[in-house]
Amino acid sequence: MDQLVTLTAAYTWLVQAFGISLLTGVVRFVAARLITRAELRVSKTANLWDDALLVALRPPLHLGIWVVGISLAIDTMGLDAQADIFALTDEVRDVAVVWVLVWFAVRFAQGVEQNFVQDKHLHKVDATTAAAVAKLLRAAIMISGVLMLMQTFGFSISGVLALGGVGGIAIGFAARSLLANFFGALMIFLDRPFSVGDWIRSPDRSIEGTVESIGWRVTQIRTFDLRPLYVPNSVFTEVSVENPSRMANRRIYETLGVRYDDLAQMPAIVEAVKQMLLAHKDIAQDRTLMVNFVTFGASSLDFFIYSFTKTTDWSTYHHVKQDVLLRVADIVGAHGAEFAFPTQTLQLQTPQDLAQMAQRQRANPGATDV
Numbered sequence: 001m002d003q004l005v006t007l008t009a010a011y012t013w014l015v016q017a018f019g020i021s022l023l024t025g026v027v028r029f030v031a032a033r034l035i036t037r038a039e040l041r042v043s044k045t046a047n048l049w050d051d052a053l054l055v056a057l058r059p060p061l062h063l064g065i066w067v068v069g070i071s072l073a074i075d076t077m078g079l080d081a082q083a084d085i086f087a088l089t090d091e092v093r094d095v096a097v098v099w100v101l102v103w104f105a106v107r108f109a110q111g112v113e114q115n116f117v118q119d120k121h122l123h124k125v126d127a128t129t130a131a132a133v134a135k136l137l138r139a140a141i142m143i144s145g146v147l148m149l150m151q152t153f154g155f156s157i158s159g160v161l162a163l164g165g166v167g168g169i170a171i172g173f174a175a176r177s178l179l180a181n182f183f184g185a186l187m188i189f190l191d192r193p194f195s196v197g198d199w200i201r202s203p204d205r206s207i208e209g210t211v212e213s214i215g216w217r218v219t220q221i222r223t224f225d226l227r228p229l230y231v232p233n234s235v236f237t238e239v240s241v242e243n244p245s246r247m248a249n250r251r252i253y254e255t256l257g258v259r260y261d262d263l264a265q266m267p268a269i270v271e272a273v274k275q276m277l278l279a280h281k282d283i284a285q286d287r288t289l290m291v292n293f294v295t296f297g298a299s300s301l302d303f304f305i306y307s308f309t310k311t312t313d314w315s316t317y318h319h320v321k322q323d324v325l326l327r328v329a330d331i332v333g334a335h336g337a338e339f340a341f342p343t344q345t346l347q348l349q350t351p352q353d354l355a356q357m358a359q360r361q362r363a364n365p366g367a368t369d370v
Contacts, residue, residue: 131213
C-alpha cells in the first residue's frame with residue numbers, strides 16, 4: 001500500500017498534466033459546437049457584424065485554447081526546473097496569446113470588409129472605401145500587437161515611441177518614394193478619382209484598363225489585352241486621369257458626305273435624320289442633339305451627326321451606333337441620293353482645242369493658258 005501511495009505521489013504531475021490536456025480537448029470541442037450553433041442562428045439575421053465575428057473567432061479560439069492548456073500542463077509537470085527552455089513557458093504563452101488576439105482582429109476586419117462589399121441591402125459600400133478602412137484597421141492592429149509584444153518582453157513603449165520619432169526623420173529621407181506612394185494612396189482614398197472596378201486612362205501616360213486593387217504602394221490595373229499593370233500611387237498625384245466608367249452617356253459624332261449632285265436633297269436628308277434621332281428609343285433626348293450641313297468638301301457635301309446614347313456600356317453603345325448609321329443610310333437612299341467617295345475630274349482636250357491654244361500662243365507669245 002505504501003508503495004502504491006509512493007508511486008501515485010511520484011506520478012501525480014503526469015496525472016495532472018493528462019487531466020489538463022483532456023480538459024483542454026473537452027473545452028475545445030464544446031467551443032467548436034457552440035460556435036457552430038451560433039453560426040446557424042446568426043446566418044438568419046441581417047446583421048453583418050456577428051457573421052464576421054464568428055467566422056473570425058473559430059481558428060484563433062481553437063489555437064488559443066490549446067496554447068493555454070498546453071502551457072498549464074507544462075507548468076504542472078514542473079519541467080521548467082529540468083530544462084531552461086521550459087522556463088520561458090510564461091513568455092511564450094504571452095506571445096502566443098497576443099498573436100492569437102491580433103490574428104482574430106485581422107480576420108474580423110477582413111470579414112467585415114467582405115460583408116459590407118458583398119451585402120446586397122442598405123449596408124453595401126463600394127470596394128474602395130471598404131479596402132481603405134480595412135487597411136487602416138489592419139495597420140493599427142499590427143502596430144498595437146507589436147507594441148504589446150515589446151511590453152511583454154520588458155521594453156519601454158514610451159522609449160520606443162520616442163526613438164521612432166527621432167528615427168522617423170532618417171527613415172523619411174531614406175524611403176521618399178515609399179512615402180510618396182503611401183500618401184498617393186491616401187489621396188486616392190480621400191479624393192476618389194476612381195474606385196475598384198472602374199475603367200481609367202491617362203492622357204499623360206500609357207495607362208488604360210480596369211482597376212483591380214488599390215494598395216498602399218501600387219495600384220493594379222488590368223489592361224484590355226488582360227495584362228496586369230502595376231502603377232505606383234505617386235504617379236496619380238502628377239498626371240491627369242480620365243474615368244470613363246463615370247460617364248452619364250456615350251457620344252455619337254460622325255461626319256457623312258453625299259454627292260454634289262444631291263445638293264437639292266440635302267435639306268430633306270438632314271431633317272429626316274434629325275427626326276429619326278428624336279424618335280430613337282436609345283438616344284438621350286435631354287442631351288445635345290444636332291444634325292447639320294457643315295461644309296462643301298473636296299468631293300462631297302458633308303453633314304454631321306452629334307448625339308448621345310442612353311447607355312454607357314461599350315458593347316451596347318456600338319449596337320446603337322450601328323443601328324443609327326444603318327438608318328441614316330436608308331434615309332439617304334430613300335431620297336434618291338448616294339454617299340460620296342473621293343473622286344477626281346479629268347478634262348480631256350480635243351485636237352481642235354489644241355490647235356486653238358497654239359494659235360493663241362503665236363498671236364500672244366507672253367500669254368499662258370491654264
